[in-house]
Amino acid sequence: MSWLRRLDPLLLFLVIGFGVYLLLNGTGNKSGNERVIEVNRAALEKILATRSGQLRGQGLANLSADERQALIDQYVRDEALFREARALGLDEGDSAIRRRLIQSLQFSLQLPPGGTAQLPSDEQLRAYLADHQQRYLRSVTLTLSQIYFDSQRRGRDGAWQAAQQLLATMNRDEQTDWLALGDRYPYQRSQYQVTETTLAAEWGEAAASQLFGETAPEGRWFGPVLSEQGVHLVRIESRQPAELPAFATLKPLLQAQWLAEAREQALQAAEAAIVARYQVRLAAGIGS
Template identity: 25%
Template sequence: MPALFRSPLLHFLLIGVLLSIAQGWRSPGEESADVGVFRIAIEAGRMEEMQRSFAEQMGRTPADAEIGRMIEAEVEEEILFREAIARGLLERDGGVQTRLIQKMLFLEGGTKIEDAPALLARAVELGLHHEDIVVRRILVQKMRLLGSTLDASQIPTPREIADAYRSGRDELRAPDRLSLVHVFMSSDRRGERMRADALALRDELVAAATPANDAPTRGDPFPLGHRLERRSQNDLDRAFGARFGELAFALELERWSDPIASAYGLHLIRVDTHESGQVPPLESVSDRLRLQIEERRRDANLEALLSDLRTRYEVILPDTGPMPTQMPRLRPLERNQEPG
């Protein structure tokens, strides 16, 4: 047989052609699944697996409320997966179809590539799409995207963006920034003398009116430098430790501070400038505001879809182990009821 006919690339292309021919097999339209009530059963083994995974990641067993959130996430994914199947998303994704057909080719070694439509139908009949985590993730993600799609009326208008700008000025305002010089006292070098040395040096700097640029040489070397330009409170907290920025921003200008502790030791600080943050012009943030509005509306669309879909499902939980005291937006059946 010529090498060309053994090529995986040719097989892939043939699959695509045959799948295109087989589109009549797929489920109809964008309509949702039947509006009757369906059941989702979470087995005891799956509950144990979720709790074990949580314990491995967090180093402790989950609280009842956390178990509830895990169950909710599990059920939400299952609902979206089923809805994706009901809306025919599996039949419209060439990558998912190819993956399922390749699995069937592996399971049925004598089957020919030309039987792709039949292979796909058998894969679905056998439920291979339920067991394949990659297929599930693809379909769930596609359903999330579909459920969060904006219609034309939800695209933010210039007026809505301007309204968001006016109402969000505080959030848009740039942070205040300090420029400062500090003298460092190392805890490693000075030990118990560190605070006394810092207080004595502060008095000397004030009495001698030592120039700010000369003062750092009176202390210890500091790896991050002694002059810091235009740093925000968060910048200082990240560099020096919690509350350092808050204390620095409370200082008066051009006066040496009392010793302020950091993760490294003590610091005498002299603030040169304190710049107030400014609100950027609308033109420079309009794209960001538009994306924020769109994201909120996408989230709302998806939540509205999920709220509707949840009313069509009842959840059956195992009658073992700790159960959550709250399961928001879910309606568990009696825990000893058999799955339907």
């Protein structure tokens, strides 16, 4: 290779450059169409849709001649570089590119011919609601009042005993100002249409389960109830049972979830059809 050292550096650079050109030309020239870049309205508008800045969301008709030419130049440059990179196999073995291509295909498989999903009829939505009724039920809610006994200040046993002593008189004397009784509570002493989940976040799951149980009385004081806050006497003012909202209220949500499930089902079926076209061979030791 001593003859390479005697070559003029500029000549050597030109030789190497010409070799790279031949390599690119040879690997990329799979068909005549590979060297033709078609520039159409759909391609340019796709670039505009993904652009940031002042041109984002504008149509071709709103662009000046210079802006339109710059857009064409960008598309031609990107398309040419993309084709050459693919011809050189630069997309092979790249996990990010592989994942992006799979995601693009999955997105296209979710769409029906024409690209727009057909909205379900009211009859289909009502049938869907009947099959998934539990998902849309509004939770049971309680409106309640409570008298609080601070177990940190009184001690747990002391707070419990104080609550028991007061309970003996509360239901006999309806005129008692219950807001003046017990200890200062750090949150609301009355709660309006609270759900079990919301109450559990404040009182703990055990106390919330006790209040939402079927045996909890309504309209009179009962307890004591031990919570994560302390000890309480509770009066359930009203109980709102679980109910299903009106169909008109649920319709937008039903449509969205129906379409999401339809897309997922279409995707799974399309993926299964594609996989079925291939024969799978497991290397020795790979299978279970």
